[in-house]
Amino acid sequence: MSTIFGIPPQALFGQLLLGLINGSFYALLSLGLAVIFGMLNVINFAHGALYMLGAFVAWLLLTTAGIGYWWALLLAPLVVGAFGVVLEKTLLSRLYKLDHLYGLLLTFGLALIVEGAFRHFYGVSGQPYPIPDLLRGGQNLGFMFLPNYRGWVVVASLVVCLATWYAIERTKLGAYLRAATENPVLVQAFGINVPLMITATYGFGVALAGLAGVLAAPIYQVSPLMGSNLIIVVFAVVVIGGMGSILGAVLTGYGLGLLEGLTKVFYPEASNIVVFVIMAVVLLIKPAGLFGRER
């Protein structure tokens, strides 16, 4: 069998792998958005900017301090998470009593500031970030060649997504979190520090974005604009999946990444818009999203 539907299998599997990689980032980012939305009722427009920040922190650690990939994988999410905690404490927390749209507008302004600042200092061109030594090279799987680093990104993001799902759905802390999402006032009355949980949730959500940024740095280059176009696709992913379920956000992320990869093989012109078209179709058939709940 030399072709599948008239496409050489190398190209098909290559694009599917690329789709899976993109899907990993969609999943990590939409997971963070869903966790934040559940707790804060805010759509974090700055998510793309914070993803970019994560990549830049890794790059700066490497170029200025010589700190490599593995430490960056730990440090960059911590830095981004801490930055998120500061944002939540000083700015976002003032808006909870108002309409949720103000949260969206505030984080939009923050995204402009963060991206504009990095663009001002580092220009729009991408900075290369080397693949760590341990993950260089690749495996020949017989039907395709799998670069080690790409395999690692898929595995790492899957593990993080599943761990997050486990933490929220199966642990005691997660139970508090879910309870506070349903009814914060009642949970607070039981003596649980809800404002602290809100801050921690936001910090955790944006740390996920920072982690995604570090994972992305060796694949895509590190550039100030890497987050802004991605975030709009992720918004569409969130609309398609609905924000009701953690697992739904993850599955939708991977699924749409794969679909995008398939589109690149069969009809490349539409690959940029296929996610938006699917969003329109889902809105027509199931307005609450595939995994969402009708209010």
Place this chain on the structure above:
Amino acid sequence: MATEIHAVRRETAAPTTGRPSMPGLVALAVLLLVLIAAPYVLYPVFVMKVLCFALFACAFNLLIGFAGLLSFGHAAFFGGAAYITAHTVKVWGLPPELGILLGTAFSATLGLAFGALAIRRQGIYFAMITLALSQMVFFMALQLKFTGGEDGIQAVPRGHLFGMIDLSQPMAMYYTVLAVFLFGFLVIWRTVHSPFGQVLKAIRENEPRAISLGYRTDHYKLMAFVLSAALAGLAGGTKAIVFQLATLTDVQWQMSGAVVLMTLLGGIGTLFGPVVGAALVVTLENYLAASNLPVPVVIGVIFVACVLLFRRGIVGEIAARFVGKRP
């Protein structure tokens, strides 16, 4: 749900009742005089830019301010119409008024399609859906043949209005733009003060209540969306004639963000706020372009300051302080 909408009203409600108020009419007269005299004092192209963006912001404000719908994708209508107008005038050789009309019609049609999809969800989802749909238009503008990709459509001839008035004359162009702006502004004015506008406000305040009173709120929201999209298209088409240019900048999501900022800064839900906001933002961008400061950072800071400190916007604050806020 009800408390959520209540919060919007507290922050954005303008002192608009069924009839145009006296201060409103005075403000309109002052605005008219200022705009007639403006090209003798200021650079006409600059004022025309302000007018195009002011109309764009007013169209956007019709949705957020009077129907409570935050669209984050209005660039699609503004830029889409700019492309259609530029193409029909340059390639098909249509006169400018027909080109602008076709651009407006295109945006209205696009608004019907996007609106029908977006009103299926509310609040934050509405904003995300409109943003995603407008990004689709952006990618189409990037890839389709007639839009010229990264270059856009350049050197669009201004032509002769109704075959008589030569628009390459700055003053002729200016008063044409002013007429277009006033037309759009008065349409919005009339809409807001009409029974239709009253129903929109009812939906903004309490949609379940409006439904229970027997209004088909989805129809009203969709009509408001189409009207807003059409007027945004009118602004975009006019802009394409004035600057003889339609580019990707017009359809980018940053443009959607800019119009949100203009409206927020001037005052959401006020008739004159978007005009003031557009004038300020365009002036600021002109000023910053000459300086060394990064524009997005300054815009972002103003955004954050508006959201945190004065959510009523400039005109909203003035109205609340001097005219007195009516319940």
